[in-house]
Amino acid sequence: MGVLDQFFKKKDLEITEDMVREALKVIIDPDLDKDIVSLGFVRNLKIDRGAVEFEVNLTTPACPVKEKFKSEAEAAVKSIPGVESVHVIMTATTKGQTKSPQTANSLGKVANIILVASGKGGVGKSTSAVNLAYGLSSAGSKVGLLDADIHGPSIPMMTGVKNPTQMNGDLVLPPIKDNIKMISISMFSGTDQAAIMRGPMASSMVKNFVTQVDWGELDYLVIDCPPGTGDIHLSLAQIAPATGVVIVTSPQDVAVIDAKKAIHMYSTLQIPILGIIETMSYFEVENKKYYLFGEGGGVKLAESYSLPLLGQIPLEVQVSESSDKGSPVVLQAGKASAAYRNFSGNVAREVSILHATRGESLSSFSLKWRGA
Ligand SMILES: Nc1ncnc2c1ncn2[C@@H]1O[C@H](COP(=O)(O)OP(=O)(O)OP(=O)(O)O)[C@@H](O)[C@H]1O
Numbered sequence: 539m540g541v542l543d544q545f546f547k548k549k550d551l552e553i554t555e556d557m558v559r560e561a562l563k564v565i566i567d568p569d570l571d572k573d574i575v576s577l578g579f580v581r582n583l584k585i586d587r588g589a590v591e592f593e594v595n596l597t598t599p600a601c602p603v604k605e606k607f608k609s610e611a612e613a614a615v616k617s618i619p620g621v622e623s624v625h626v627i628m629t630a631t632t633k634g635q636t637k638s639p640q641t642a643n644s645l646g647k648v649a650n651i652i653l654v655a656s657g658k659g660g661v662g663k664s665t666s667a668v669n670l671a672y673g674l675s676s677a678g679s680k681v682g683l684l685d686a687d688i689h690g691p692s693i694p695m696m697t698g699v700k701n702p703t704q705m706n707g708d709l710v711l712p713p714i715k716d717n718i719k720m721i722s723i724s725m726f727s728g729t730d731q732a733a734i735m736r737g738p739m740a741s742s743m744v745k746n747f748v749t750q751v752d753w754g755e756l757d758y759l760v761i762d763c764p765p766g767t768g769d770i771h772l773s774l775a776q777i778a779p780a781t782g783v784v785i786v787t788s789p790q791d792v793a794v795i796d797a798k799k800a801i802h803m804y805s806t807l808q809i810p811i812l813g814i815i816e817t818m819s820y821f822e823v824e825n826k827k828y829y830l831f832g833e834g835g836g837v838k839l840a841e842s843y844s845l846p847l848l849g850q851i852p853l854e855v856q857v858s859e860s861s862d863k864g865s866p867v868v869l870q871a872g873k874a875s876a877a878y879r880n881f882s883g884n885v886a887r888e889v890s891i892l893h894a895t896r897g898e899s900l901s902s903f904s905l906k907w908r909g910a
């Protein structure tokens with residue numbers, strides 16, 4: 539081959555940034571309905587002859603389609619003539635709200651506050667909150683877990699976290715267990731009487747407690763709320779403006795009826811409802827499902843309010859056993875574990891969608907009463 543031929547051949551094969559970007563436009567984010575280039579996900583593009591390297595920066599490390607994006611991006615760029623190798627680095631920057639006037643200082647660097655709430659008690663709310671925190675954390679997010687259930691704190695039991703030992707000025711530094719910062723209201727003195735506390739006293743205790751913790755920088759702070767719809771919830775909503783709330787219900791009517799009350803309360807407070815999780819959905823033996831508490835109560839609830847169904851968790855002995863041992867089920871193998879991992883991915887996805895569709899309105903969140 540002559541020198542000129544070689545020159546033209548090389549020129550033909552020269553890979554440009556535009557070519558790579560164009561090729562990557564075939565990948566559409568199913569939630570945001572736009573391609574990953576237009577969404578600004580593709581960064582730090584480097585081309586060294588046939589070797590192409592770039593970053594795909596997602597809105598959450600817990601993105602359920604992360605692996606799919608990675609292999610699609612590799613395939614799309616490999617199909618460009620002349621490309622010999624593709625190195626895709628998956629990263630994430632979690633979007634979040636900025637501080638609102640009501641936000642306690644201690645929460646100032648928390649990007650997203652996710653409330654886990656239920657109308658009825660005993661439906662698997664704390665189990666869901668703990669497994670959500672672990673699921674988000676194992677995907678690579680910085681996570682905190684706050685047990686605000688003044689009447690029945692259970693996070694220390696479910697995770698094995700020990701009491702805090704350090705302060706930063708006036709604020710308590712949350713102990714870290716399994717990479718997650720955790721605080722339970724049971725770690726504070728005076729909470730022994732909490733079980734019989736009601737109304738303003740309980741509310742002010744929750745307020746003090748939330749404002750006394752130095753959370754530092756977090757992608758997600760998961761709050762296990764007390765069951766029901768009362769003063770404490772209103773106080774909590776004021777002091778910790780939530781990105782959204784996950785409503786937990788088991789399938790039976792008594793739980794669903796109370797979950798509806800919770801939905802109404804949070805929509806009155808203008809806190810976005812991220813979706814419904816149905817727990818204790820069925821018991822499975824030899825591939826046959828038994829619906830011990832009725833079938834699909836949470837599914838129907840999600841449908842009737844046009845809310846996302848974030849997950850259905852089977853009843854498994856492993857769930858309660860691992861909770862009692864302080865090692866959440868999401869860390870183990872099994873169907874309930876997979877369902878909880880799927881649930882935490884769905885929550886992260888709904889938070890990302892919320893930021894993409896609501897944009898700035900979230901950063902200026904303030905608590906308003908409907909019709910006020
Ligand atoms: N999917 C499941 N399979 C088996 N047991 C479960 C499941 N989900 C929760 N449990 C068990 O049910 C009990 C109640 O769950 P959990 O404490 O999470 O509910 P809760 O809604 O937080 O209750 P409370 O209102 O008392 O705070 C616990 O013993 C827990 O281990």
Ligand SMILES: [Mg+2]
Nearest residue numbers: 663664687692
């Ligand atoms: Mg609980």
